[in-house]
Amino acid sequence: MNHSHLRSSAVPMLAIALLAWASYVKAQSTAGTVDFVSGQASISSVAGQTRAAERGAMIVVGDTIETTRGRMQIRMVDGAYISLQPQTLLRLDQYASVAGGASEEQGLLGLLRGGLRTITGTIGRVNRANYRLVTPTATIGIRGTEFAVTADNGTRVNVTDGTVALCNDGGCLDIAAGQSGFAPDLQSRPTLSFAPARLPPTASIESRSFVAAEQRSDSGQSVALIAIAPVVPPVVPPAVPPVVPPVVPLVVPLANGPGGLPLASVTTAGAFSAGLLGGTLTFAASGALVQSIDCCTSANNYTSGVSTDFGADGIIGWGRWNTGLGQSGQSLSTMNYIAGLNANAVMASSIVGTYTAFGSTAPTVTSGGVVVATGVSNSVTGTLTVNFPSLASGGSLTYQLGIPVAGQTFTVNGSANQFNGTAFLGSTSTITSTGAGCTQACAGNIPFGNAIQGFFTGAAAQRAGANFGFTSQVGRVSGAVVFKK
Numbered sequence: 067m068n069h070s071h072l073r074s075s076a077v078p079m080l081a082i083a084l085l086a087w088a089s090y091v092k093a094q095s096t097a098g099t100v101d102f103v104s105g106q107a108s109i110s111s112v113a114g115q116t117r118a119a120e121r122g123a124m125i126v127v128g129d130t131i132e133t134t135r136g137r138m139q140i141r142m143v144d145g146a147y148i149s150l151q152p153q154t155l156l157r158l159d160q161y162a163s164v165a166g167g168a169s170e171e172q173g174l175l176g177l178l179r180g181g182l183r184t185i186t187g188t189i190g191r192v193n194r195a196n197y198r199l200v201t202p203t204a205t206i207g208i209r210g211t212e213f214a215v216t217a218d219n220g221t222r223v224n225v226t227d228g229t230v231a232l233c234n235d236g237g238c239l240d241i242a243a244g245q246s247g248f249a250p251d252l253q254s255r256p257t258l259s260f261a262p263a264r265l266p267p268t269a270s271i272e273s274r275s276f277v278a279a280e281q282r283s284d285s286g287q288s289v290a291l292i293a294i295a296p297v298v299p300p301v302v303p304p305a306v307p308p309v310v311p312p313v314v315p316l317v318v319p320l321a322n323g324p325g326g327l328p329l330a331s332v333t334t335a336g337a338f339s340a341g342l343l344g345g346t347l348t349f350a351a352s353g354a355l356v357q358s359i360d361c362c363t364s365a366n367n368y369t370s371g372v373s374t375d376f377g378a379d380g381i382i383g384w385g386r387w388n389t390g391l392g393q394s395g396q397s398l399s400t401m402n403y404i405a406g407l408n409a410n411a412v413m414a415s416s417i418v419g420t421y422t423a424f425g426s427t428a429p430t431v432t433s434g435g436v437v438v439a440t441g442v443s444n445s446v447t448g449t450l451t452v453n454f455p456s457l458a459s460g461g462s463l464t465y466q467l468g469i470p471v472a473g474q475t476f477t478v479n480g481s482a483n484q485f486n487g488t489a490f491l492g493s494t495s496t497i498t499s500t501g502a503g504c505t506q507a508c509a510g511n512i513p514f515g516n517a518i519q520g521f522f523t524g525a526a527a528q529r530a531g532a533n534f535g536f537t538s539q540v541g542r543v544s545g546a547v548v549f550k551k
Contacts, residue, residue, distance in 0.1 A: 070190075072237045082212075086401045094326070095127040097161035098142040102446075105136025106154070108431045128352070130157045144173070145534055146187030151216075154180025160375070163189055171198040174375075174443065177398050181216035195442050203257060204249035205444075207231040209440070213241075219491055220250040222259065232256040235424060235482040246448070258282050272524035318380050319353030322346070324408045327358045328489075330512065330533040330544045331392050331401035336435035338542060339393055340535055341366075342489055342519060353378060355385055355405050365394050370399065376444040377425045377548070382406060382529040383544045386427035386435070400437055401431045402546040404531030406523050413525040417454040417461070419532050421549035429471040433541040446547040448478075450530055452522075460484045465518055465532075466548065472540045474501030476508070492516035494534075496533070503538040527551070 100123040107119035112128030119138060121129065127391045131138065131150065134259055144163035150156060160174035166415040173189040186208055190197030190366060199206040201217040207372035211228030223241055230241045236255030241247040242426065250257035315495030325347045330340040345367075354373035362367035369391045376385030387401040426446035447468040454461030460483070467478040495517040497508035510517030512535050520532030529551050535544040 068343060071511065073255070077196065095162060096124055096143060097129070097158045098129050098140045098148075100125065100126040100138060101141045101147075102139040103136060104138075107136035107138050107150075108132050108134075112350070112352045112354075118191040127158055127161055130155065132156075136202075142173075142187055144171075144187030144189045146173075146189070147185050149182075149183045151181040154182060156180070156182065161189070162186070171196050175199045177201045177217045179216065179217055180503070181214065181218075181294075181471070184417040185211075185212045187208045195445070201249075202233050203252050204234040207233065220248060221256075223247045224522050235422075262547075276284075286508065297530075301321050318378055319351070320349050320378075320383060320405065320407055321345065322348050324361075325406050326408070326521065327368070327403055327405050328521060328533050329401055329403040330519075330535045330546070331368075331387075332399050332430075332435060332544065333392060333396040333440075334399045334435045335396065337396070337433075337513055338535065339543075340519060340533060342486075342521065343465060344366075344511070347407070355403060356386075357406075367395075368392050368398075368403075368504065371398075371401065375428050377427075379425070379529075379550075381410070381524045381550075382531050382548050384425065384427055384531055384548050386430070386520075386546065388503075397433060399435050400428075402427050402533055402544055404533065404546055404548070406531075412522055412526075412527045414457075414459070414527045416456055417452050417488070417527045418520055419452055419551050421450040421452065421551050423449070423547050423549050424483035426547040427545050429469050429545040430536075431472050431541040431543050439472040440542050441469070445470050446545060448547060448549070450532075451542065452530075454484050457484075457487050463490050467518070467534060469543065469545065471543060472503065473502070474499050474503055474540075476503060476538065476543060478510075478511075478534060478536065480517060482516070482518060488523075489521040497536055497538075499538065503543075504538055504541050508536050508538045511542070 067343045087276055100121055101117050108116050109119050110116045110130045112131050127138060130400040132149050133152050133154045135152055137152060140148045155178040157176040159176055160172040162172050173196060190208060198209055201221040202530045204221040206223060208230050211230055211434045212226040213230050213259055216226045223232055224246045224542055225241045227243050227245050232239045232241055232249055234249050234252050239247050239256035247256050247260045249256040279289045327343045332338050343360055343366055343457055345358050348357045350356050354376050356371055357369040367401050370389040371390035374388040375387045384404050387398060390398045423446055425444045428443045429441035430437050436460050449466045463482040465480055476497060478495055478497050480492050482490040482492040485491045495510050497502050512519045517536045518534050520530060530549040533546050
């Protein structure tokens with residue numbers, strides 16, 4: 067199974083914090099419907115409005131579902147079923163089913179805590195990269211699969227049918243039917259486990275018909291539907307209520323305030339611009355960047371943005387707008403950014419070492435101001451090798467990026483120079499592609515002909531973020547990627 071799609075100052079104006087990994091796509095994009103609910107459960111919108119969960123309630127993209135003393139079963143728009151256990155927090159970052167399995171279909175869910183059992187639907191049937199379930203310690207990729215997962219004190223997955231790829235910063239593990247896997251933390255490679263994910267059933271829900279969604283073989287053919295059989299709970303004597311593990315946040319929004327904003331944008335008229343900006347940043351409750359009011363000129367204001375994917379790890383954040391207003395009020399078709407606050411300025415006097423990519427926006431390809439291809443969030447790979455022996459006197463950096471989009475992977479290699487303390491600009495680059503994207507020379511179009519720009523953040527400079535942008539035969543490729551030491 068190919069896991070590439072799963073792989074996590076002296077200048078305060080360029081200091082960074084974090085944003086939020088999720089999707090703020092179309093506000094009323096229906097993702098599913100509550101099929102059954104028992105006990106206490108609620109649904110919160112991306113704007114922070116909470117409503118009671120009840121049978122027949124519509125779930126939309128951006129909603130966060132929380133079961134406290136309750137359980138819930140949801141029928142998704144692609145035919146999938148999800149059964150949530152008590153004390154579960156699930157966020158629907160992307161969920162769009164397109165007839166015919168078009169590349170635009172996406173299923174991205176964040177299991178922040180608790181457990182669920184699911185039988186997948188048609189999303190991911192053709193391209194398994196279109197479906198991912200993210201926990202605080204791992205990412206689960208699937209196709210035509212029935213599995214159970216818990217996300218407390220590590221991630222445990224028990225596969226009933228099909229195959230699951232359990233991936234994190236330590237590597238990937240394929241888990242076949244009848245097997246279980248465990249990822250104790252984000253850095254440790256997942257391993258096979260003899261202790262499966264345990265989801266104690268509740269008769270009021272599990273005895274109902276938890277019908278299977280349409281299952282698919284590797285060739286895309288329909289196979290038999292499987293129902294989750296009722297499980298009789300064991301008789302357990304009264305005991306002290308279990309301690310609920312603390313929530314491990316998947317997204318930690320930034321506070322509003324002054325910060326830095328490296329970005330690369332394309333207007334609906336087809337104009338490309340990129341730069342390292344500073345000003346006052348404003349975020350939605352979800353953590354998505356809403357606007358940046360430039361410190362020095364209103365011509366560099368970016369406002370009314372809607373993020374279609376964004377992410378954060380507590381130190382650095384990144385995101386991509388699919389609408390909004392850019393320089394001089396021009397309408398945007400896409401804008402990739404790294405955002406942060408001056409409060410998180412680098413305090414180190416030098417930056418030396420190797421950084422590895424752990425997150426990214428979905429790379430985009432534009433032509434004439436129109437997005438013609440979109441990759442997958444957090445799919446960009448790469449490293450930065452940094453030698454800034456003194457932030458006051460200059461240094462150098464080399465970089466390698468792998469950018470999958472438009473059915474091929476672009477490879478960008480080059481060097482960059484230290485700029486303005488904690489920032490860097492690419493000075494030379496070589497861009498190639500596995501497909502026809504660079505049959506003619508691909509060329510960087512970040513300012514001054516570079517392919518990359520970015521900066522470092524965190525007191526010890528433990529994170530870095532960069533925008534990339536270059537021309538190709540399939541269109542203009544751009545995106546944002548973040549690294550950690």
